[in-house]
Amino acid sequence: MKKTTQFIKFLLVVLIPISILVSCSQSKKEKALSETQLQTKLAHPEWSKNLSIYEVNIRQYSEEGTLKKIEESLPRLKKLGTDIIWLMPIYPIGEINRKGTLGSYYAVKNYKAVNPEFGTLQDLKDLVNKAHELGMYIILDWVANHTAWDNQLIYDHPEWYTKDSTGTIISPVPDWTDVADLNYDNTDLRKYMINALKYWVEECNIDGYRCDVAAMVPTDFWENARTELDKIKPVFMLAEANIPELQNKAFDMSYAWELHTLMNEIAQGKKSAIDLQEHFKKEKKKFTTNDYRMNFTSNHDENSWKGTAYKRMGDAVKTMTVFTATIPGMPLIYSGQEACLDKQLKFFEKDVINWKNCEMDKFYSKLLSLKKENNALWNGEYGAPMTIIKTSDDKSVFAFSRINDTNKILVVLNLSDKNANISLLDDKAYGDYTSLFDENNITISVEKMLNLEPWDYKVYIAK
Numbered sequence: 001m002k003k004t005t006q007f008i009k010f011l012l013v014v015l016i017p018i019s020i021l022v023s024c025s026q027s028k029k030e031k032a033l034s035e036t037q038l039q040t041k042l043a044h045p046e047w048s049k050n051l052s053i054y055e056v057n058i059r060q061y062s063e064e065g066t067l068k069k070i071e072e073s074l075p076r077l078k079k080l081g082t083d084i085i086w087l088m089p090i091y092p093i094g095e096i097n098r099k100g101t102l103g104s105y106y107a108v109k110n111y112k113a114v115n116p117e118f119g120t121l122q123d124l125k126d127l128v129n130k131a132h133e134l135g136m137y138i139i140l141d142w143v144a145n146h147t148a149w150d151n152q153l154i155y156d157h158p159e160w161y162t163k164d165s166t167g168t169i170i171s172p173v174p175d176w177t178d179v180a181d182l183n184y185d186n187t188d189l190r191k192y193m194i195n196a197l198k199y200w201v202e203e204c205n206i207d208g209y210r211c212d213v214a215a216m217v218p219t220d221f222w223e224n225a226r227t228e229l230d231k232i233k234p235v236f237m238l239a240e241a242n243i244p245e246l247q248n249k250a251f252d253m254s255y256a257w258e259l260h261t262l263m264n265e266i267a268q269g270k271k272s273a274i275d276l277q278e279h280f281k282k283e284k285k286k287f288t289t290n291d292y293r294m295n296f297t298s299n300h301d302e303n304s305w306k307g308t309a310y311k312r313m314g315d316a317v318k319t320m321t322v323f324t325a326t327i328p329g330m331p332l333i334y335s336g337q338e339a340c341l342d343k344q345l346k347f348f349e350k351d352v353i354n355w356k357n358c359e360m361d362k363f364y365s366k367l368l369s370l371k372k373e374n375n376a377l378w379n380g381e382y383g384a385p386m387t388i389i390k391t392s393d394d395k396s397v398f399a400f401s402r403i404n405d406t407n408k409i410l411v412v413l414n415l416s417d418k419n420a421n422i423s424l425l426d427d428k429a430y431g432d433y434t435s436l437f438d439e440n441n442i443t444i445s446v447e448k449m450l451n452l453e454p455w456d457y458k459v460y461i462a463k
Helices: 001-016 028-040 065-080 121-131 187-204 219-232 243-251 257-267 273-286 302-305 307-327 359-373
Strands: 053-056 084-087 136-143 146-148 179-181 210-211 235-238 254-257 292-295 328-332 386-389 399-404 408-414 418-421 429-436 441-444 450-452 456-463
Touching: 028 307, 053 065, 065 121, 121 136, 121 187, 136 235, 136 302, 179 243, 219 235, 219 243, 243 254, 243 257, 257 273, 257 292, 257 307, 273 386, 273 399, 292 307, 302 307, 302 328, 307 328, 307 359, 307 408, 307 456, 328 359, 408 429, 408 450
Parallel strands: 053 084, 053 328, 084 136, 136 210, 210 235, 235 254, 254 292, 292 328
Antiparallel strands: 146 179, 386 399, 399 408, 408 456, 418 450, 429 441, 429 456
């Protein structure tokens, strides 16, 4: 029963295009979840209120592929403007049924050890200490749903694993042949996993976790885990999921997958700016203003399996980067995006990022600095809500403002490959501004026409 339920949940959360799901009418269960989540407010770590997140692909980050090399780059990442560092799994990788030469990060052989290819336990401690000195935070990638086939647990506790009708341990998904599925009906497994999660917080003082396929693990497990971790220190928890229930009960942030899919479709001319308006209406019914949503143009899965941001978004990459950094939620940068990463990195082999000087470095820095300093753009209820601004061409142009008692930001994006000459038809947009990217002064009024080139982007800061 656990296997069937889990596989269905996987299909709903990961494999089926979420844009199809949201077009369906809301079920009674979803409505109940919406009502419940409105009454629940997770306490985020206060330090997370204005930060962005950076995903480190340790293996491909440098020729050495070590934690030491990441530690050396922390000052650069701090200057870039990102402060939460998400390390892809640091644990030893299984050898039985391994995929490729080096295997998948997500085939964990030992939950309480550091992969010797990446360094030592002391190297991780040094990395965390250096990050904390710089006012940065480290979260580890956690793989609770499955283990490698040669994880010692499979020998010591075979009863902790999901089995088929013949009593044979199985993979969580047919294609995931390098891992064995864990069965959370077993209470001893739950205790072990929470103990392992606590280990890294207590031993290395890490600041939280990004949890792989979080919706394939029971919600009540995550609730208990979060409670136990917060007894040690306030932690930050990111769910690789899109389920409001998970976020309200255990996680600070979840993946904005539907939005990411829509961004790709807009960039490819399959959808338009009008579809964004519909998306945010639906999002508002599912998530509260207190929920952090992770906005991204790429990550390790998107890059390795679907192609680079440039392949998927073409000339719209910068436009979508501005979008992800200014709408409600936390922007993610994947390793190498600040170096104009145009390579689809291999997942199971060594395939080092080509670090080069690139305009995206300063581009990200300008955006992330604005996010950190201007409290209208802060995360969750720390920031201001988004108000969509009507334009004279809503099919091509998406405009919005974020306004609180002290700050006002206006963003205007041409989400088409054609020139757009438009006016803004909402007095919430009117006022005197400074443009973020060229620092020119501008007054927006009902008479003001904005001339936007294809995929143009404007970020205005109220004086």
